[in-house]
Amino acid sequence: MHGPVRFLVPLRLCRIVIVLLCSFAASAARAAAPAPEFIFPAGGKPGPTFNVTVGGKLDGWPVGVWTDHAGLVFKATTNSGAFTVSIAADVPPGPHLVRFFNDDGAAEPRTFVVGTRDEVLEAEPNDDFRKAQLVDKSAVVVNGRLEKAGDVDSFAIRAEQGKWIVAAVDCYALGASVDPVLQILDERGVRVALNHDTHNLDALVAWQAPHSGTYIVQLLGFAHPPAADVAAKGSPAYVYRLTLTTGPFVRSTFPMGLKRGAKGAVELVGWNLPKAAQPVDGTRLAAAEQLLFLPAAPTGDTLWLDVADAADVAEQEPNDTSAQAQPVAFPATVNGRIGRPGDVDRFAFPAKKNERFNFQMRAVVLRSPMAARLRVEDTNGVSLTEQLGGDLSDPRLGWNAPADGTYVLAVSDMYGQGGPEWLYRVKTAPAPPNFTATVPSHALTIENGKTNEIRLTLARNEGFKDKLTLAVKGLPAGVIARIPSVSDKDNEVKIELVAASDARAANVPIEFIFSAPEVHPPMSRAVTYSMRGTEPRGDRLVNDGHVAWLTVVNKPAPPNPPKKKE
């Protein structure tokens, strides 16, 4: 027997409502903003208009829709929850944000992916591998759902001998509270490959066809957070996008980044890929930490590359033992690969007494499956200090050399796993001074004639000391911001939004922007809010939003009380 269908999403929405109530008590009585639970399909390809269903409460139909690009357009139909969507050719591929709003407020944005491969819809029944849905192209994105208890979705794909079948799912990463699993079955129904997690709860499986034939890819889900009954209950909100291909699929690059200001080349890491190195150009990067990379080869994938401020060093095997440790002088960025289970990479470096080293592992954050261990040893292999990665997070290791001499940095996977995609970078140079700022809520509601206080949290990183100014962009007529000057020591900045008594109803995107006008080149950064959910297990496709929202509610003034007779 299965329990009733349970929705995990409202929990998160409750949290948002609570945040809104705490932060903006003045508008606590209003709570009928849209509460979407899913968008299905959760993406599409530029071209003809297609139909999209949005589940959850959408009071005040037709609700308004904001997207982060003018070429991505949601049009409400006459049926509640039903939209037509068009994607113009100039919308960049990758995740985008869509926000639903009505006169009472706005929902947290949801992620909607603009794809590069052909798109198909899942067709049930497909639970039995013998009734698998046939995918008759070499590369598609299947838009489906794990909608019922114990749902298994099966897809049949043809592969020529020697081609890799690659299946990669985004489900958790789209905001669903589910832990998906992928497996590949051969023609007899025997499981030949299985994967649970990647850099987050979502799965990716790749398997090389030993002979030409039709193989089965199956997707199933487990509850997240794990319940006593670990099989997922199923929900219409468990929407996924499953990339299925026997063609090129880029998972990563080697190295996974480059030096700021340098030009270089990276090798594509994944399956069915060209061997030729792909040029990369970091010459125009300012303080940005990452570089969006579109391989010159036509793969359909885009990646973020890591940017560092020290020279790159590539590992050279064999380097497993203390005696084989590869010489390196820090500061440098070490690029390596735990290429097989049990691989250890050792790097020998000189140090002076009391010299400080800050080793920063960059693996999970760059979507590597590696769970890293960083260790400093003496030249005899005796461990002096070590740090392990946490639950889907990368370790950092700070260490002071006890005496002049040679020491060894040892890198490995804490579970002894390894493979071609177990890539890493170890950085030693700090990032340039910079700052970040956050706002506790994605949206604000204000009534005419009222004032709301907003607290922004400010972090100055890597010794940032310059003067900061703050501006609010996008305020509608009748609403002003009272912004204090930002002192050098503030780590919280309180601003007030003031709506005039005659401020009209409005729904607008707004941004809080901190600027450092005296830095060269000048820096500005929008304040962000978290979209990671309550129990994050790795990255979502979009972790943080920076376009907040303001709803102005116009309440007519109460009529004048009748005058009392004397």
Ligand SMILES: [Ca+2]
């Ligand atoms: Ca299904």
Ligand SMILES: [Ca+2]
């Ligand atoms: Ca290695």
Ligand SMILES: [Ca+2]
């Ligand atoms: Ca090694």
